[in-house]
Amino acid sequence: xxxxxxxxxxxxxxxxxxxxxxxxxxxxxxxxxxxxxxxxxxxxxxxxxxxxxxxxxxxxxxxxxxxxxxxxxxxxxxxxxxxxxxxxxxxxxxxxxxxxxxxxxxxxxxxxxxxxxxxxxxxxxxxxxxxxxxxxxxxxxxxxxxxxxxxxxxxxxxxxxxxxxxxxxxxxxxxxxxxxxxxxxxxxxxxxxxxxxxxxxxxxxxxxxxxxxxxxxxxxxxxxxxxxxxxxxxxxxxxxxxxxxxxxxxxxxxxxxxxxxxxxxxxxxxxxxxxxxxxxxxxxxxxxxxxxxxxxxxxxxxxxxxx
Amino acid sequence: xxxxxxxxxxxxxxxxxxxxxxxxxxxxxxxxxxxxxxxxxxxxxxxxxxxxxxxxxxxxxxxxxxxxxxxxxxxxxxxxxxxxxxxxxxxxxxxxxxxxxxxxxx
Numbered sequence: 001x002x003x004x005x006x007x008x009x010x011x012x013x014x015x016x017x018x019x020x021x022x023x024x025x026x027x028x029x030x031x032x033x034x035x036x037x038x039x040x041x042x043x044x045x046x047x048x049x050x051x052x053x054x055x056x057x058x059x060x061x062x063x064x065x066x067x068x069x070x071x072x073x074x075x076x077x078x079x080x081x082x083x084x085x086x087x088x089x090x091x092x093x094x095x096x097x098x099x100x101x102x103x104x105x106x107x108x109x110x111x112x113x114x115x116x117x118x119x120x121x122x123x124x125x126x127x128x129x130x131x132x133x134x135x136x137x138x139x140x141x142x143x144x145x146x147x148x149x150x151x152x153x154x155x156x157x158x159x160x161x162x163x164x165x166x167x168x169x170x171x172x173x174x175x176x177x178x179x180x181x182x183x184x185x186x187x188x189x190x191x192x193x194x195x196x197x198x199x200x201x202x203x204x205x206x207x208x209x210x211x212x213x214x215x216x217x218x219x220x221x222x223x224x225x226x227x228x229x230x231x232x233x234x235x236x237x238x239x240x241x242x243x244x245x246x247x248x249x250x251x252x253x254x255x256x257x258x259x260x261x262x263x264x265x266x267x268x269x270x271x272x273x274x275x276x277x278x279x280x281x282x283x284x285x286x287x288x289x290x291x292x293x294x295x296x297x298x299x300x301x302x303x304x305x306x307x
Numbered sequence: 308x309x310x311x312x313x314x315x316x317x318x319x320x321x322x323x324x325x326x327x328x329x330x331x332x333x334x335x336x337x338x339x340x341x342x343x344x345x346x347x348x349x350x351x352x353x354x355x356x357x358x359x360x361x362x363x364x365x366x367x368x369x370x371x372x373x374x375x376x377x378x379x380x381x382x383x384x385x386x387x388x389x390x391x392x393x394x395x396x397x398x399x400x401x402x403x404x405x406x407x408x409x410x411x412x413x
Binding site for chain 2: 034035036038042043059060079081083097126127128129130131132133135136137139140141209210231
């Protein structure tokens with residue numbers, strides 16, 4: 001078992017930012033990451049709206065810099081997968097696959113994972129034409145026709161990325177306008193390879209060994225039609241990763257951690273930041289900002305209760 | 308422990324005829340999450356040294372093998388047991404998840 005001051009669960013932008021602030025306060029700070037630091041941003045090819053990087057920044061590069069900056073001050077990034085936490089007196093015990101950690105304060109920055117469509121065929125064809133990562137899988141569909149589902153920033157930006165490879169991309173959205181940033185909408189409308197399919201949901205994904213066609217339903221007139229495609233990329237929002245917390249902190253109805261402006265959760269000594277909290281916008285800059293607040297609140301909490 | 312590179316021509320010998328279970332990591336240069344998976348698999352190779360052979364196959368350079376297993380999404384890990392595909396894991400997952408699955412083939 002490792003004894004630390006601050007244990008941060010999750011090594012995306014929120015967790016790495018919290019790690020930097022924790023380490024700079026000279027507290028023993030660990031960042032526990034289950035796969036690889038960076039989190040969701042690694043699935044995109046370029047981040048254009050993080051201040052300080054005209055021309056955009058490669059997510060890999062941004063992660064590396066954030067990690068190194070924290071490590072300069074002593075933050076320690078540990079690869080471990082956390083499956084539960086327990087209260088032990090004033091401390092929180094964090095149970096990982098590799099080790100256990102006893103911490104004075106916890107910062108939960110576990111982010112979120114892609115929401116599934118939950119239609120027939122989705123699970124069966126995952127990896128066989130159903131994808132949640134355009135940068136990983138678009139090159140498999142060079143010169144082919146594919147579909148993207150969703151209407152937010154991810155759907156719009158990834159659809160444009162996929163047009164580098166596919167001959168045609170259908171962007172299927174259940175409403176009659178996109179939610180994506182206006183700059184993305186402009187790029188979508190100007191792209192000759194992109195065709196918008198409005199007011200439409202996917203009812204079923206069909207194929208034999210791989211995806212062959214989608215059954216679509218128009219929500220306005222109820223009409224169903226078949227769209228032949230080789231792949232379907234799904235970007236319909238995210239589900240917060242809070243399963244391991246069980247009932248220890250209060251969640252919102254959508255499963256996000258309910259925090260106040262100091263990033264305090266309902267439990268003593270547990271703070272949270274990034275995509276997993278109840279802020280409406282999942283952005284790197286928001287994650288980094290809330291990570292800083294969570295760390296500063298955690299530092300204050302430790303000074304007050306363990307001084 | 309470094310991953311063993313396998314390709315279209317040595318796949319049969321190195322994977323299908325292996326005396327122990329084999330992990331094949333299907334990857335490509337363009338795939339960032341694939342690079343994140345590598346250190347995790349290296350650790351697994353070290354931990355289960357002698358009990359499992361951990362390999363990787365570049366899907367761009369070896370389209371024949373990738374296509375014969377219908378790989379259309381990476382990272383993809385396949386576990387081969389006695390020359391037969393026994394399990395497939397699509398996408399980046401924690402080490403614990405891969406280990407739990409692997410243990411039933413050791």
